[in-house]
Amino acid sequence: MASPENSTKIDLSGSCLCNNLKYHILLDSKDDARTTLCHCGHCKKAFGGAFGLTSKVPLDAFRYKRDSGKPTVHAGDNGFGNTVYREFCHKCGCCICEYGEQARLHFRYVALGSLDDPSTLPPKGEFYCSQRESWMPEIPGKVAQFVKM
Numbered sequence: 001m002a003s004p005e006n007s008t009k010i011d012l013s014g015s016c017l018c019n020n021l022k023y024h025i026l027l028d029s030k031d032d033a034r035t036t037l038c039h040c041g042h043c044k045k046a047f048g049g050a051f052g053l054t055s056k057v058p059l060d061a062f063r064y065k066r067d068s069g070k071p072t073v074h075a076g077d078n079g080f081g082n083t084v085y086r087e088f089c090h091k092c093g094c095c096i097c098e099y100g101e102q103a104r105l106h107f108r109y110v111a112l113g114s115l116d117d118p119s120t121l122p123p124k125g126e127f128y129c130s131q132r133e134s135w136m137p138e139i140p141g142k143v144a145q146f147v148k149m
C-alpha cells in the first residue's frame with residue numbers, strides 16, 4: 001500500500017561551514033533520529049559551546065555526498081574511559097559528527113547545527129544534566145534526562 005507520495009521518508013542535508021564536507025541523512029521517519037543535548041565537559045570543548053547538540057541516526061542512514069571532501073577524524077578519551085571519534089573539516093574546523101567505540105559501526109551522532117535545517121529534529125533528551133551551565137534553563141517540554149551516554 002505504501003506509495004512514494006505517502007512515504008514519511010525524509011532526506012536531510014548538511015555541510016560544514018565552508019562547504020568542503022557535505023552529507024545527507026535518509027531516514028524512514030523522524031523517529032529514527034534522536035536529538036540530545038550533552039552538558040559534559042568534553043562536548044563543551046569539542047563544540048566550543050555550552051553543550052553538545054547531536055542527533056543520533058543509524059550509520060547506514062548517514063552518507064557523505066559524492067562531491068564532498070574527506071573528514072579528518074579525532075579520536076580521544078571522553079573522560080570516562082571510552083574512545084570518542086569526531087569527524088570534522090580540516091579547513092574550517094566544523095564538527096560534522098561523533099561516535100563512541102561501541103556506536104562506531106552502528107550509529108552517527110550528527111552535530112545538529114551542521115544540518116541545513118536543524119529545526120527538523122528537535123531535542124528528545126539531555127545527558128549529564130548535573131553539568132548544565134547554571135544560567136541555562138531546562139529544555140521546555142520535559143525531554144528525557146539521561147545519566148550517561
Ligand SMILES: [Zn+2]
Binds near residue numbers: 020021093
Ligand atoms: Zn569546512
Ligand SMILES: [Zn+2]
Binds near residue numbers: 042043044052
Ligand atoms: Zn558530552
